[in-house]
Amino acid sequence: MRKIELEGFYVMHIPDGYLGPYTYGGLWAAMAPIWIYASRKTKETLNVSQIPLLALGAAFSFVIMMFNVPMLGGTTGHATGATLIAILLGLWPAVIAVSIALVIQALIFGDGGITALGANCFNMAFAEALVGYAVYRIISSSKFPPRAGRRGDKTQDSDAETQRSSLNARHLIGAGTGAYIGINLAAFLTAVELGIQTILHAGADGRPLYSPFPLEITIPAIMFGHIFLFGIVEALVSVLVLVYIRKSHPELIRR
Amino acid sequence: MKGSKLKKLWIGIGLLILLTPLGLILPELFRSGGAWGEWGIDELKRIAGYVPLGFKKLSEFWKAPIHDYTFVGWDAGMKSYMGYIISGVIGVALVVGISILVGRLLARKNGNS
Numbered sequence: 001m002r003k004i005e006l007e008g009f010y011v012m013h014i015p016d017g018y019l020g021p022y023t024y025g026g027l028w029a030a031m032a033p034i035w036i037y038a039s040r041k042t043k044e045t046l047n048v049s050q051i052p053l054l055a056l057g058a059a060f061s062f063v064i065m066m067f068n069v070p071m072l073g074g075t076t077g078h079a080t081g082a083t084l085i086a087i088l089l090g091l092w093p094a095v096i097a098v099s100i101a102l103v104i105q106a107l108i109f110g111d112g113g114i115t116a117l118g119a120n121c122f123n124m125a126f127a128e129a130l131v132g133y134a135v136y137r138i139i140s141s142s143k144f145p146p147r148a149g150r151r152g153d154k155t156q157d158s159d160a161e162t163q164r165s166s167l168n169a170r171h172l173i174g175a176g177t178g179a180y181i182g183i184n185l186a187a188f189l190t191a192v193e194l195g196i197q198t199i200l201h202a203g204a205d206g207r208p209l210y211s212p213f214p215l216e217i218t219i220p221a222i223m224f225g226h227i228f229l230f231g232i233v234e235a236l237v238s239v240l241v242l243v244y245i246r247k248s249h250p251e252l253i254r255r
Numbered sequence: 256m257k258g259s260k261l262k263k264l265w266i267g268i269g270l271l272i273l274l275t276p277l278g279l280i281l282p283e284l285f286r287s288g289g290a291w292g293e294w295g296i297d298e299l300k301r302i303a304g305y306v307p308l309g310f311k312k313l314s315e316f317w318k319a320p321i322h323d324y325t326f327v328g329w330d331a332g333m334k335s336y337m338g339y340i341i342s343g344v345i346g347v348a349l350v351v352g353i354s355i356l357v358g359r360l361l362a363r364k365n366g367n368s
Contacts (some may be wrong), residue, residue, distance in 0.1 A: 016312065059351050
């Protein structure tokens with residue numbers, strides 16, 4: 001029976017009906033100030049010339065989530081690009097970009113619910129980007145004066161050279177690790193939000209009103225695929241795109 | 256950052272859209288198809304043994320126009336792949352349009368950070 005329950009149980013974009021009002025309401029309420037803050041921060045940092053980059057980030061997030069990756073046991077998952085976009089755009093513009101992708105997925109394609117939109121944005125656009133980006137920053141700047149060679153009398157060329165080489169191992173390892181941890185956090189939040197429904201809501205007959213599986217089922221069911229496959233896919237995608245951008249558009253790499 | 260300099264990356268997005276059917280084909284190769292990712296009422300009933308009451312109400316909250324990136328009657332084989340690509344094009348167009356609108360509302364008119 002457990003086996004049947006685990007079969008096909010992968011929900012990263014939580015649909016309507018799985019979360020009860022406390023959870024979806026709470027996460028909408030949590031997302032509202034986050035969106036407002038993200039808009040303010042984006043206003044401070046985003047230049048008109050960077051609008052195409054914002055659109056590019058949102059488009060990438062939308063498309064990459066269409067690539068369902070099969071996992072043992074009949075589940076599928078996908079990368080989100082949230083950490084990568086935060087590395088390229090900055091955290092707060094990334095929250096906005098991934099949120100836009102999630103809104104269109106929910107409204108037009110029914111991929112993720114409308115009541116659950118706050119939850120999905122909280123998990124994938126906010127928490128994943130925040131933690132993924134934080135891990136990236138910590139690793140990429142560790143034991144390394146991050147601004148070395150930026151000011152002073154160095155020429156443009158050697159400056160660009162420093163930037164390029166400083167992007168090598170540490171930045172890529174930071175991006176990969178951040179992406180891996182970020183998506184696993186989003187998956188874990190999803191599992192917890194689904195799993196607590198049996199505790200929060202029961203009908204008159206005592207049976208769950210919403211997602212009927214407890215934490216001890218949702219957490220392993222969702223985390224297994226992310227720890228062993230989808231997290232690695234997310235890390236690989238992020239690193240490969242960064243390697244490509246470093247070659248083709250080094251000016252896009254923020255320091 | 257200039258728009259034209261991003262051309263290669265936009266081409267990359269275009270290529271990714273053309274490749275999206277892989278996101279259907281690979282899961283089909285590894286198992287007998289069926290809904291991937293999320294359960295509707297029927298599947299949930301089969302797996303959990305019943306349909307939670309709240310679930311039933313909420314799951315009908317919204318009818319998405321192109322549900323699951325699938326056009327009506329195009330739900331298998333080549334047509335489903337075509338529909339998936341078309342969904343990708345529509346989705347990316349909408350996402351880009353909204354991003355540009357939001358970006359215009361938020362971005363500063365000039366100067367560097």
